[in-house]
Amino acid sequence: MKLATETKARLLRAALGVGVRTKIMGIALGLTLLLGLGVSLLLQRAFVGVLREGLEEVGIDVAENAVSDGAEPLLTRNAFALQRVAESLYRSHRDVRYVVFRDSAGHVLAHTFAGTLPPDLQKSRDLPAGRPLRVEVLDSDEGPIHDITLGAPEAGAGSVQVGVTENWLRQRVRKMTCQLVAATLAMSLLGIGAAYVLTAVLTNPIRELTEVARAASEETFDRRAQVVAEDEIGELSRAFNFMCERLGRSREEIRRKERMRLQLLQKVITAQEDERKRVARELHDHTGQQLTTLAVELKALGNAATLTEAKERAQHLRGVVAQTLSAVRGLAFELRPSILDDLGLAAAIERHVEDYQRELGVPVDFEAVGPWSNPLPAEIETTLYRICQEALTNAARHAEPTHLSVLLTRRRDSAVAIVEDEGKGFDVDAALSDHEGERHLGLFGMRERAGLVGGKLTIESRLGRGTTVFVEIPCGASTSEEKT
Ligand SMILES: Nc1ncnc2c1ncn2[C@@H]1O[C@H](COP(=O)(O)OP(=O)(O)OP(=O)(O)O)[C@@H](O)[C@H]1O
Numbered sequence: 032m033k034l035a036t037e038t039k040a041r042l043l044r045a046a047l048g049v050g051v052r053t054k055i056m057g058i059a060l061g062l063t064l065l066l067g068l069g070v071s072l073l074l075q076r077a078f079v080g081v082l083r084e085g086l087e088e089v090g091i092d093v094a095e096n097a098v099s100d101g102a103e104p105l106l107t108r109n110a111f112a113l114q115r116v117a118e119s120l121y122r123s124h125r126d127v128r129y130v131v132f133r134d135s136a137g138h139v140l141a142h143t144f145a146g147t148l149p150p151d152l153q154k155s156r157d158l159p160a161g162r163p164l165r166v167e168v169l170d171s172d173e174g175p176i177h178d179i180t181l182g183a184p185e186a187g188a189g190s191v192q193v194g195v196t197e198n199w200l201r202q203r204v205r206k207m208t209c210q211l212v213a214a215t216l217a218m219s220l221l222g223i224g225a226a227y228v229l230t231a232v233l234t235n236p237i238r239e240l241t242e243v244a245r246a247a248s249e250e251t252f253d254r255r256a257q258v259v260a261e262d263e264i265g266e267l268s269r270a271f272n273f274m275c276e277r278l279g280r281s282r283e284e285i286r287r288k289e290r291m292r293l294q295l296l297q298k299v300i301t302a303q304e305d306e307r308k309r310v311a312r313e314l315h316d317h318t319g320q321q322l323t324t325l326a327v328e329l330k331a332l333g334n335a336a337t338l339t340e341a342k343e344r345a346q347h348l349r350g351v352v353a354q355t356l357s358a359v360r361g362l363a364f365e366l367r368p369s370i371l372d373d374l375g376l377a378a379a380i381e382r383h384v385e386d387y388q389r390e391l392g393v394p395v396d397f398e399a400v401g402p403w404s405n406p407l408p409a410e411i412e413t414t415l416y417r418i419c420q421e422a423l424t425n426a427a428r429h430a431e432p433t434h435l436s437v438l439l440t441r442r443r444d445s446a447v448a449i450v451e452d453e454g455k456g457f458d459v460d461a462a463l464s465d466h467e468g469e470r471h472l473g474l475f476g477m478r479e480r481a482g483l484v485g486g487k488l489t490i491e492s493r494l495g496r497g498t499t500v501f502v503e504i505p506c507g508a509s510t511s512e513e514k515t
Pocket residue numbers: 425426428429430452454455456457462470471472473474475498
């Protein structure tokens with residue numbers, strides 16, 4: 032039982048595992064053969080029925096002619112005349128195998144056999160009561176014979192027995208069956224041909240699509256499927272090509288972004304290294320020198336001979352300490368504006384704006400709207416600060432602005448910074464998709480920074496009208512409330 036189920040499952044798998052073309056051609060062939068053979072069988076049966084009826088009618092016809100032509104000799108028992116009538120009918124009908132005349136007692140008066148009557152026919156056939164006709168089918172060496180016995184119209188005159196063979200009928204049926212089988216085979220061949228063409232039309236584009244899909248899975252997106260017709264498959268091919276095109280473009284975009292990220296990282300590392308070198312140089316050349324001076328002065332103070340000399344040296348020492356302190360503060364501010372920690376983002380940007388305005392000599396409006404005294408998470412503050420810094424630097428470097436404005440807005444669940452310049456403006460899309468753009472990382476860096484804290488950066492610019500950098504970072508109402 033289990034084995035049979037397994038065999039069935041295996042057969043089903045094997046049947047379903049063959050190609051679409053084989054399936055369709057198999058179905059077409061099976062159907063045409065089944066239909067053709069079924070129709071042939073039905074036609075053959077109907078044909079045989081009709082021909083048999085016709086054959087019996089011929090037999091009855093011949094028998095009627097026999098009793099009509101032989102009525103006289105039957106009455107007079109003229110065997111010679113009856114023999115002539117029998118032979119004449121026998122010769123004139125292709126299907127007639129024999130004609131036998133009998134008298135009313137059933138004795139044979141004349142027949143068409145060369146010798147004696149065959150044993151089957153020696154006994155006379157009794158006619159059914161009240162009917163002058165009896166039809167039965169007899170077996171013979173050459174196949175079934177329809178035996179028709181017809182009584183003469185005059186009572187007691189005798190009867191005639193006519194045998195008609197199915198030979199001719201069988202030949203016709205055989206010929207017709209051969210023609211039907213040939214037609215079925217021809218139809219099957221036609222069906223297979225049509226199925227072949229149909230499957231070629233259907234499966235070739237599918238095969239091509241499979242190839243393209245395989246290439247796409249190996250990240251080769253430049254292959255396209257041919258759109259042969261504007262049907263469903265054509266539509267599928269077109270949609271597939273479009274998908275490959277989009278995939279190829281986004282793959283290229285991802286690669287470009289990866290390259291830019293790498294460049295940005297390198298730039299950050301280099302900037303960090305440069306900054307460290309600068310701080311080390313500053314500490315060594317300036318702070319170190321001043322500490323050395325302090326040590327020397329302290330030693331001299333220790334060796335001061337008079338109080339006046341000691342006071343003078345102490346005075347000088349205070350000056351050196353004040354200078355060192357100011358230099359260290361400056362260094363610390365440059366590393367990370369301590370004002371960002373001390374007073375928060377709004378004040379830090381305001382201070383940067385003041386310095387910027389002084390250096391560039393261009394008016395800059397600054398406004399901070401909302402509860403900026405509640406600090407935001409440090410990474411959000413740093414992000415907004417650096418984005419504003421880069422936007423202002425870009426305006427100074429590229430825009431030749433006549434006026435600038437910086438607006439900070441603190442909303443319930445987000446912080447927004449807008450930096451606007453009335454300068455030259457530029458084509459943002461071109462700048463962002465510029466393949467040379469790998470050397471310009473400011474815009475990309477701004478977008479990356481915003482993305483890292485879940486924010487969104489938008490740049491709008493029109494040539495000759497200026498540029499607006501808009502950044503919004505979600506910061507959750509709880510964040511500000513927690514910190515208050
Ligand atoms: N405010 C602006 N006004 C006019 N053009 C601008 C402005 N901001 C950017 N651009 C244009 O966009 C380009 C890309 O800017 P981006 O900040 O990415 O690079 P960069 O400033 O040239 O170099 P860096 O990588 O040092 O920032 C600039 O070269 C400039 O042509």
